[in-house]
Amino acid sequence: MTAQTAEPFVHPALFYRGEKEYLHGTVPFIQDGLRAGEPVAVAVPGPNLAILKTALGDDAADVRFLDMTEAGRNPGRIIPKVLRAFADAHRDTRVRIIGEPIWVGRSSVEYPACVQHEALINPAFEGREVTILCPYDAARLDEQVLADAYATHPVVISGGQERRSTAYAPARVVAHYNQPLAQAAASEELGYDADRLPSARHFAVERAAELGLSGIRLEDVALIVAELTTNSVVHGGGSGTIRVWSDADQVVLEVRDHGYLSDPLAGRRPATRDQQGGRGLLLVHYLSDLVRIHTGPDGTAIRCYISR
Structure with missing residues (x-):
């Protein structure tokens, strides 16, 4: 991943279509980190967690695994309780994290908090020796979700090709999704x-x-x-x-x-x-x-x- 040499904090989005592309984009990322002596954490939805554990074989023992549907049920706690908790526990070395906070099944009520979370990862880790790879199911997620991924990630990997995002504008995304909350049913x-x-x-x-x-x-x-x-x-x-x-x-x-x-x-x-x-x-x-x-x-x- 060439973008890792550009600056201390690296935050690519991985667009995948099917299990084969998912494993092709994540397993080498994990194994390269382990070979480099970097602590590695994986926080993804349960089904993808199982796929990765199987594909990693013996290497899985050296990875910290979290089910994002539980640890990241509320997107607002992913930075402090998942990402920073792991990175802060290994301040003396670079760390790698796979975080998948947006999956098929996230509701329209949850989504604005999810995309704001992705945007806020950037200022939260600016200057830190951390790489956070964020997978997106490009075959099943809405086109707006993928468009927002370009705006919240400086680098996007798709079809095995890595490109810098010309749409990268995380502060704009945070502001855009800071929308008035819809009126709820009448209540006391x-x-x-x-x-x-x-x-x-x-x-x-x-x-x-x-x-x-x-x-x-x-x-x-x-x-x-x-x-x-x-x-x-x-x-x-x-x-x-x-x-x-x-x-x-x-x-x-x-x-x-x-x-x-x-x-x-x-x-x-x-x-x-x-x-x-x-x-x-x-x-x-x-x-x-x-x-x-x-x-x-x-x-x-x-x-x-x-x-x-």
């Missing part, structure tokens, strides 16, 4: 300020329980709401509103306030041991199955999906 809304934070938490937990959540998932709701509403009071103008409703097999909670998230990587950086504050949105990403965010001069809406 509660306003809160500093004096009503406990009321907001109780309201959300009670509604979530009525909609079918229980046990640890209710505890997750309480933590998510506590973090988001506290952020509203401290950073979002001092007040906000919260709503909770049901969407298929998930409970959705949404917090709106008058704040503005100026840092697209907020909540996507791992917390340091001595860090004071700044962990709230990171925790929200860890606990939610999906987080959608829209932010602008008029305020911010954060929508969290929690599976039953």
Whole structure:
């Protein structure tokens, strides 16, 4: 992969059509890394994980494998919990990672968070000695997904040929998918300020329980709401509103306030041991199955999906 010599961080997209092309693009990438003494991690959907393990044979023992449908269910936690977690554990050497965050079956609700994640990998790893290869099923994914891959990856590999992308513009992609969240079905809304934070938490937990959540998932709701509403009071103008409703097999909670998230990587950086504050949105990403965010001069809406 010649692009690796150009700069410390390398982020190619691999367009594949069928199992043969998938293995041709991934197995040598893994084996070259192992021969070079580079730690290698593979985070792809379960079926592709099984194919790679079989194809690698004995080499599979030296690779860190993660099922992306679990580890990356929420695209917002892939950078801190998957990519940075592995890279930061091997700071003394270059690392290789295969990350496949977009697969057939990702919903239209999930997709904007997925493509923003792909765009944000670039500033998150700028200057780091890391190569992250992102496979795309070019035979089955929508053409818009492939077009976005050209915009989020400086290098694209297709048909065995590697080319620099003339459409590369990750910041534009982040801005484009920062769209107002579609209005949901009517649901009860509660306003809160500093004096009503406990009321907001109780309201959300009670509604979530009525909609079918229980046990640890209710505890997750309480933590998510506590973090988001506290952020509203401290950073979002001092007040906000919260709503909770049901969407298929998930409970959705949404917090709106008058704040503005100026840092697209907020909540996507791992917390340091001595860090004071700044962990709230990171925790929200860890606990939610999906987080959608829209932010602008008029305020911010954060929508969290929690599976039953």
